[in-house]
Amino acid sequence: MSKTSQQNTTTDASGVSVIHAQAHSSGLQQVPQLVPVSPGGGGKAVPPSKQGKKNSFVDRNSDEYRQRRERNNMAVKKSRLKSKQKAQDTLQRVNQLKEENERLEAKIKLLTKELSVLKDLFLEHAHNFADNVQPVGTETTTTNPENSGQ
Numbered sequence: 001m002s003k004t005s006q007q008n009t010t011t012d013a014s015g016v017s018v019i020h021a022q023a024h025s026s027g028l029q030q031v032p033q034l035v036p037v038s039p040g041g042g043g044k045a046v047p048p049s050k051q052g053k054k055n056s057f058v059d060r061n062s063d064e065y066r067q068r069r070e071r072n073n074m075a076v077k078k079s080r081l082k083s084k085q086k087a088q089d090t091l092q093r094v095n096q097l098k099e100e101n102e103r104l105e106a107k108i109k110l111l112t113k114e115l116s117v118l119k120d121l122f123l124e125h126a127h128n129f130a131d132n133v134q135p136v137g138t139e140t141t142t143t144n145p146e147n148s149g150q
Helices: 048-053 063-132
Strands: 004-011 018-023 034-035
Touching: none
Parallel strands: none
Antiparallel strands: 004 018, 018 034
16 A cells, blocks of 8 residues: 655745645545744744734824723723732731731730649649648548547
């Protein structure tokens, strides 16, 4: 079986060559390949929205241009205000967290002192209790005055 292929190259308006290859006797379809026409090869792909704008001349005195600039200026102002507001919100949140952290650290100090006092009271009480309790297994005989006469 001999495999022969035929290639047709066409160039569209955006300057991209499309190679259509057809393989004979293989029964397989091939996908067209996009190849840049520029001699340097491998240039950046241009999105369809910017293809027509690249070569068109824009009159800076036209109403359309002024409207675009106005919309762009408004969008830039809005974006900058949003960014500034976000920075202010972040700074406010940082200050809130710092204050909360200081309150919590003060509470930790207070609770640590309280724990120390309670430990000391407990140990003092436990020591006094141990002095008053007699060890188990050593019984002392006490005379009961009520039972002694019987």
